[in-house]
Amino acid sequence: MNWLALRMLTGDRSKYLSLILSITFATLLMTQQVSIFMGIVTRSASQIVDVRDAEMWVMDNKVRYIDEAPYLPTNDLQRVRGVTGVEWAVRFHKSNMTARLEDGNFRNIIMMGVDDATLVGAPRRMVTGDLGDLRLPNAVFIDKSGYEYMWPGEPFRIGREFQINDRRVILAGVCKASAPFTTLPVLYTRFSEVERFLPSNRNLMNYILVKPAEDRDPLDVCRAIDAQTGLMALTNDGFFWKTIDYFMGSTGIPINFGITIALGFIVGAAVAGQTFYLFTLENLKQFGALKAMGVTNVRLIGMILLQASVVSGIGYGLGMGMTAIFFTFTNRIAPMAGIHMTTVAASGVGAAVLIIVLLTSVFSLRKVLFLEPAVVFRG
Incomplete structure (x- = not known):
């Protein structure tokens, strides 16, 4: 059955490639934006990270971030x-x-x-x-x-x-x-x-x-x-996060990047969901024939999840590869130096892609689970 599911998936090359490209684009956009966001926010406290000899910073008790410190x-x-x-x-x-x-x-x-x-x-x-x-x-x-x-x-x-x-x-x-x-x-x-x-x-x-x-x-x-x-005394980590919290709460950086990341997720989910739904509709007769032959709903669910997993796995891998290439070239530009793809971004986007796959599978499964096997005999 797994072989049959893969044959059905690759039978229509245009829809197959559209599914992969939609996941690839969503992965690229989300990973790129999350990584740039993390790099920019981390830069706000970079001078704290560079001090490796001491473990604590002492300052005026009204200091909100590293660039706002009166003399003592x-x-x-x-x-x-x-x-x-x-x-x-x-x-x-x-x-x-x-x-x-x-x-x-x-x-x-x-x-x-x-x-x-x-x-x-x-x-x-x-x-x-x-x-x-x-x-x-x-x-x-x-x-x-x-x-x-x-x-x-x-x-x-x-x-x-x-x-x-x-x-x-x-x-x-x-x-x-x-x-x-x-x-x-x-x-x-x-x-x-x-x-x-x-x-x-x-x-x-x-x-x-x-x-x-x-x-x-x-x-x-x-x-x-x-x-x-x-005075106010903070550990390196405490001062690092205090500075980051200030920039997160006092600038438009989180909102701007959050909108772009959300758009990447929505576009990826919408395009992949619509394409996968149309793909399922076009294969309803094949699924009906399988139900008429005695294939259970559980097995059909497994086939659709396998198709979604293959598409998402390939799209996620291509998106990660394109993101890595993007940062390889942009790191040669001074303003982008030091900003790279992070493991947190890769794992977070991986979870987002998994959610996209589950959403698209749910929409497709509804048609298949309530499908009457007699559909295969209709004109």
Whole structure:
């Protein structure tokens, strides 16, 4: 019977290919949009992910996301260090600045100021240069995508000089960093260099990076810091999701992508359902003949589910393959770098395709289950 079901499925090539293409298109559209959505939202907290030395962030208790952090008084650092369970705590700076290149052009940048002594928060994956070079006078690191944005088409060259707030800086290394939400170049330097760029600001520390003691639960240490200092302490994961929650609730990104994903599901279900329903109608006489021969409804259900499974499996595989090819090429474009197909997107879309298959099968099964075998003898 399975062989007969497959022969019936492939008998009409046009409808067979239409079914596969509808599932393929729905899979491609949904997987692409879900993956891009996840990549863009993750970028909003990419600087949190890149700090691998510390386990906790301490900030003003009104901070809603990473780009909205007022500066803290210097004595807050000592107050945090005095909390029981804190192994060490260092200052950290993040702000937007403007760089002036050798040719006079300006570029907006994201500046990260790390602790002078420990370099906690500095990038660990270098393309060229050495981490220790950040301790050189006027030294800055720039992320790879940022270098290509500021000096497009030019090879990596250490020692380039440019200006930040009329202060001379020297490029000491190119690093790998997660792409930020705004796709601006990310520069790293020591905290003392930031003080040179912004001498008029009395306080320049807007975050304190903390490492809890080995025998202490980070969440317990966070609560202790909250209680003793009045500041807000979050684990890396906690701050990551707090930032993402802000962007999810304060921007139109979820709605826009949600509409596109829903349209992909609706179009895929509608086209596949209509085509599969018409396919079943055209084969009612064959199903009637099988019922007249004594084939049970359970067996007929199995045949239709097999047909739907074959179509959905091929369509899902083709859609995933086309999505992978899409991201392979788009990853070469700077704004799309780092956005790729995720396992969450693939599994979620797989579940959506399964729902489409079940819906189309239900509509087709209604005709078959209530079919009178005498239909085969009608003209």
